[in-house]
Amino acid sequence: MDAKTFDSKSLLDSLFENGILFESGIDGLYGRSGAFEEVIERFERLVTRLGAPDKATRIHFPPGMSRATLEKSGYMKSFPQLAGCVHSFMGGEREHAQLLGMMADGGGWTELQKATDVALTPAACYPLYPTIAARGPVPAQGLLFELSSYCFRHEPSKDPARMQLFRMREFVKIGTAEQVRSFRESWLKRGKAMIEQLDLPCEVDLANDPFFGRGGKMMANNQRDQGLKFELLIPVTSIEKPTACLSFNYHQDHFGRTWGLKFADGELCHSACVGFGLERVALALFRHHGPDADAWPAAVRDVLWSV
Amino acid sequence: MIDQIRSLLEQHPMIPLNFGVLADDANLYDAGLTSFASVQMMLALEEEFDIEFPEAMLTRRTFSSLANIADAVSQLTRKAA
Numbered sequence: 001m002d003a004k005t006f007d008s009k010s011l012l013d014s015l016f017e018n019g020i021l022f023e024s025g026i027d028g029l030y031g032r033s034g035a036f037e038e039v040i041e042r043f044e045r046l047v048t049r050l051g052a053p054d055k056a057t058r059i060h061f062p063p064g065m066s067r068a069t070l071e072k073s074g075y076m077k078s079f080p081q082l083a084g085c086v087h088s089f090m091g092g093e094r095e096h097a098q099l100l101g102m103m104a105d106g107g108g109w110t111e112l113q114k115a116t117d118v119a120l121t122p123a124a125c126y127p128l129y130p131t132i133a134a135r136g137p138v139p140a141q142g143l144l145f146e147l148s149s150y151c152f153r154h155e156p157s158k159d160p161a162r163m164q165l166f167r168m169r170e171f172v173k174i175g176t177a178e179q180v181r182s183f184r185e186s187w188l189k190r191g192k193a194m195i196e197q198l199d200l201p202c203e204v205d206l207a208n209d210p211f212f213g214r215g216g217k218m219m220a221n222n223q224r225d226q227g228l229k230f231e232l233l234i235p236v237t238s239i240e241k242p243t244a245c246l247s248f249n250y251h252q253d254h255f256g257r258t259w260g261l262k263f264a265d266g267e268l269c270h271s272a273c274v275g276f277g278l279e280r281v282a283l284a285l286f287r288h289h290g291p292d293a294d295a296w297p298a299a300v301r302d303v304l305w306s307v
Numbered sequence: 308m309i310d311q312i313r314s315l316l317e318q319h320p321m322i323p324l325n326f327g328v329l330a331d332d333a334n335l336y337d338a339g340l341t342s343f344a345s346v347q348m349m350l351a352l353e354e355e356f357d358i359e360f361p362e363a364m365l366t367r368r369t370f371s372s373l374a375n376i377a378d379a380v381s382q383l384t385r386k387a388a
Contacts, residue, residue: 077343215346218365222342225367254341 008159008237011287015160018291027156028164032279035293039282040167042304047169047276048146049307050190056146056171063150063165065127067119073126073258078211078219082153084120087113120152124170125273132174133259138269142175144183160283161236161243167278172271174261177252180272184230184248187274191232191246197303200234200284207231207244228252234284245280249273309377315355316373321347331374336367345370352376358383 015021022031032040048058067085070076075083087110089099095112102109121127124147132143147170155162173183188204195202207229208220223229228250233242249272255261256269263269289296309331317326322344329338340348348370353359358380360369369379 074343214360214362214365215349217362218346218349218370219342221366222345 008157008161011237011283012158012160014291015283015286020286020291021160026164027158028162030160030163036282036286039285039293039304040278042307043276043278043281043285044148044169045307046194046304050194051146051171054144054171056144058146058148059128059131061121061124061127061147061149063121063152064118065121066130067115067117069127069130070119070122073129073255075122075126078209078216079122079153081212082122082155082210084122084152084154086116086118086120088116090114121149122153123151124149124168124275125172128172129255129259129261129271133261137262137264138174140263142173142179142269144174145172146170147172159237161280163279166280169276169278170273172273174256174269174271176263176267177270180270181250184250184272184274188230188248191248191274191276195232195234195245195281198285199297199300200288202232202234202245203242204230204232204248207247226252234280236280236284236287243280243284245277245284247275247277249275308381309373311355312352312373312376312380315351316348319347319351322351326373329373331377332372334371335373336371340370348376352380356380356384 012021016023020033020036022033024030064086070083089096089112091099091112099109099112102112125145127149128145128147132138132145147168149168150165151168152165154164156164171183171187173180175183192202192204206224206227208223209229211217211219211223230248231244232246232248234245236243236245251271251273253268253270255271261269261271285296285300286293289300293301313326313329316322316324322340324335324338324340324344329335335345345367349360349365360379360383364379364383369375
């Protein structure tokens, strides 16, 4: 991990050579070393400690969620290219014989599978909204959650910072426009201070989501014009195109309207989230401080290993 | 032109706005136009007028009122003619 070269392929090779990540044969799916996991665990503790004064309710979701929930959330309108749906074999013995025959012929066989009720979770907060809406009116002071989930996005890449399965930690605030905007403001400050404490170069910039197609270009422009998304960027595989490691999103009343999240007086709730890309932060730390976490600068180790 | 656009959008099942009562310069976002609906609007206009909005025109402002939409559409239909 030469400090001067910044490109995806050489970083990925170096992570394999140093036994930090392990190849699986699929771009974007990797095994993680104990050292890599320990960095993630330490960073998660740091995040939790920073958010502790706000007393969030913690929920850990599995990497799969209700397909119906994903459909209703509007995800397929915006990101059909990233979504994953779990399919399984549901036939009888005759279809099983057919399936084995198709496999033996070396041809396609997956057409004999059918879509299950499970979709892969694309972001840690998607399963949250219907769960909360089912509980009844949101209290006047709003609600705050700390979430964690493995997430899936179908975007195979040699860039180790663009994995197909990765973990996301999130704080989600549901409340009035003012409450959720001030939540996001406070995390823009806290998030930047936290990354600077880890001695990582970073900048916060206006951003947009990778909406699909030409209609998506318009959605992206709308999102930027309204300042709905900011990202904290750290150079990981490129200096010119630094990697988004934290994101700060204001959803307006999109999820409130979709899921009927309301206050007792019937007013629709707004929501905002701050997401931490855990693998990306760990990669940034290994990229900037070297492959051996024991040899990282004392100041950085103090921050991570004192929590 | 504006009347043709108004009646096209009024009939669109995925754009739940009451265009009949909206003034030419009324802000459609203030009237409840969502980002999703504005994309549906763009696609419907492209089909009706056989045009393609260039990327630079795919902005919030282009679709913010019936008058702005008519301006954009007439620019593009003039170009095509």
